[in-house]
Amino acid sequence: MEFKFSDREELLRKTVRDYAEKEIPPYMEAMEETGEFPVELLKGMGQMGILGVITAPEYGGAGMGALARIVVLEELGRVCPAIPMAIQVHHMCTYALSTWGNEEQKKKYLPPLCKGETMGVVAVTEPSGGSDVGGMQTTAKLDGDKYILNGRKCFITNSHHADTWVVIARTGEGGKGLSAFIVENDFPGAKAGRKENKVGLRGANTGELAFNNCEVPKENLLGNEGDGMTTAIQDIVQCGRPGMAAVALGILNGVLEQAVKFAGERTLYGKSISKLQAIQWHIADIYADLEISRLLTYRVGWMIDQKINCAAESALAKQFACEAAARSARKAIEIHGSYGIMHEYAVQRLLRDAVVTIPAGGTAEIAKLVMFRQALSMFGL
Amino acid sequence: MRIIVCVKPVPDPKHWNRLQLDPKTRTLVRKGIPGTINPLDRHALEAALTLREQEGGEVLVVSMAPEDSQPVLKEALAMGADRAVLLSDRVFAGSDTLGTAYVLSVGIERLGEFDLILCGDETIDGGTAQVSAQLAEFLGTPNVMHVSGLEVSPGKPWLARSQIEHGYTLVEIEPPMVLSVVKTINTPRYVTLMNILEAEQKPIEVWSANDVTLSEPWAGLAGSPTQMADLFAPERKGMAEMITGDPKEQAAKLADRLHRLGFC
Known part of the structure; x- marks a missing residue:
């Protein structure tokens, strides 16, 4: 290796x-x-x-x-x-x-x-839920040389800045009834709707995309009719979850830097707090979370490059790294004491950012479901 | 136009908190500290690349350093240099500025004719600011230091703008020449992801002492006239004192303090 x-x-x-x-x-x-x-x-x-x-x-x-x-x-x-x-x-x-x-x-x-x-943006999640891709309600009906889209997508990153939207919509019944479309933001009937006000990752714009008799040229069907479920799932596995794990890695890097820096500078009882075992253990935990998350996430990147199926590994990296980022950011706040909850210190932002990564790109529970299935398959179940 | 840029791999300033001094050898312990292009050499390389874009030609990078410095030269290639030569041999180890300039000069002689050699004015580790002048002397070309601008017009003498304490001088100069630059000359470009891939197609040539003609005994520690008496980190004294008040009051307090200290 x-x-x-x-x-x-x-x-x-x-x-x-x-x-x-x-x-x-x-x-x-x-x-x-x-x-x-x-x-x-x-x-x-x-x-x-x-x-x-x-x-x-x-x-x-x-x-x-x-x-x-x-x-x-x-x-x-x-x-x-x-x-x-x-x-x-x-x-x-x-x-x-x-x-x-x-x-x-x-x-x-x-x-x-x-x-x-x-x-660009990919729009899958709807107000009824993001994890249940099959339950999607946005429709696309072929009408001559165009599809007419109706429905709403929510919690879409880049919603109000994106020009090119890849939208999953229903063209038929069941899981095989989903299709992907390329929608330009100025197509008739396409509109960015409500803007969300998130607690973290605030600089990544999030909001709704609305389709009101939106006219999409027939040639903007992405792949074949009925491929939408595969497009949504594969994009999440190959790109979305590894991407979210990488965002969490970034947070973990920042958290460790802030924790070490503050622990080295802050003096209590006449010595640096980095000399106190309680602080040392926090830093060791953050370090472990960063290194484990790195190994899991880099492995997924390597597997994708080697064209090895990595649905479970991708889910594991995403779920572990995002939760590790939140866990570690909290420890970094504890190292900072009251300074940690002040806006002047980066750790409070890093905790808010980390919390937002957990449901983004697929919830922790959905990731665990993928891992559970992988664990069972190891025993032929 | 043929431009040669001298590049020194130096410890990355982002890792300087990990730097140690070896009291026995009186050298910096560089092991384990990632290397990077000396910051002012990056400006020299940018000037060379800009000139090549204007006038055509090629940009060659030359360095004298241990063989494990190749990633630093790869970065220079990724910035856009066409070719890199690394002069690397135990014989060169421990060279002072004279030895370094001499080894660079014999390497450059092997590379053949050139119009311009660009260096950074000084390095962030040694900081002697001597190599470019010594190199020019070895190569028998004119040298201008502290260059913050360069105007090249075909068929005319070049104009080098050299920074001095309270302004600048404009120097008319004809190639070939050795110039060393200051940071105000330009803003170095970022290495792009595409550049990184392109650089993989550009080889780095490693030349040992056997690949160049060393006719003088100045290379390496034995040939270097400089003897390091001592090397130590200065003690931090923390004498900063903040002067408060509006600007006028602050100026008056500062003038008074300087007067009391005997400066004015």
Whole structure:
């Protein structure tokens, strides 16, 4: 087994870290206040190759693969977790288009998404629930040379900034009755609706997408009619859950840095609090959570690059890393004492951010269901 | 146009809190500290890449460093350099600035003719700011330091803007030349993900002492005239004192304090 990153990935980490540390902090205060994603960053991230990290070079991407994507998201998240939250959903859009799009669709939509001229989103969740994909109610009815979409999607990341929406809607009965569509935000009847006001990851805009007799050209069907369930599930397994785990890795990096820094600087009883065993154990726990989450998440990236089925591993990485981020952020707040709950200190934001990762991209319970099924299958059950 | 950029791998400043000094060898313990391109060399490389974009030609990176410094040169290739040469041999180890400049000069002689050599004004680890001038001397070319701007017009002398204490001087100069730059000359570009992949197609040539012509005895610790008397971290004294009041009051208090201390 090889547990060392290649020179390529090390340089990738360094360059994204340099970019993130210099370019993102000036926007962070406004992101927290307004709950808006700084779209001004998109062009630069497009030039860097961040937006097209998993897209093939012939469509304007870097084509570096899933493990590279995790490193990119982790480094962005180390500075500001809301940024990779938005970008990981953007990647879900590029992944869906790359995997199920035909040549015309890829040529039309992928290059501007990779350059940062447009922003992408994948819309699955509805007010009735996100975990029950089969229970989806948004409909798409073929009418001549177009589909007419009606319904609502909710809790959609990038809702109000995205130009290119991959939308799952019902074209028939049951699980095989779902289909995926490429919807442009200015198609007749398409509208971004209510904006949500989240406690964390505030700089990643979240809201509703509404379809009121929305007219989608027939050629914007993504894949075949009836493939929508596969598109939704595979996009979540291959992109969404590893992406959320990588956002959590970013948070864990930030949490450990803040905890170590504060413990080293704060003096009590005439000595640094890092000399106290209670504080040392907290830091050891945070370190363990970061390292375990890294191993789980990097493994998923590697498996995707090797084209190995990783539904359970992807669910495990996502569920563990997101809960570890929240658990560790709380410990970091305890190390900070009352300072930890003050807005001037980053740990309070990191806890809020971590809590938001837990239901995003599939709840912890759904992830555990996938793991449970995998555990049973190991015994032929 | 043929441009050579001298690059020094230095310990990444983000990890300086882990740096140790070895009192016996009087050197920095670099082991385990990730290397990076010396920050001012990054500006030198950016100037070279910009010039190549304007005038055409090639950009070569040359470095004298241990062989495990190759990732740092790979980063220089990813920034856009066309080719990299690493001068690496036990014989070169322990070179002072004279030895370093000499080894660089023999490596550059093997590379052949050039129009311009660019260096950073100084490094963040050694900080002597001597190598570019010594290199120019070995190569027999003019040298301008503290360069914050360069104007290149075909068929005319080049104009180098050199920073001095209270302004700048404009120097007319004809290639070939050695210039060392300050950070105000430009903003270095980011390495993009696409650049990282492209750099994998660009090889790094490693040259040992046998690959160059060392006709003088100046390479390495034995050939270096500099003898380090001592190396230590200065004691932190924490003497900062905050002067309060509005700007006028602060200025008056500061002037009074300086007067009492005998400065004015």
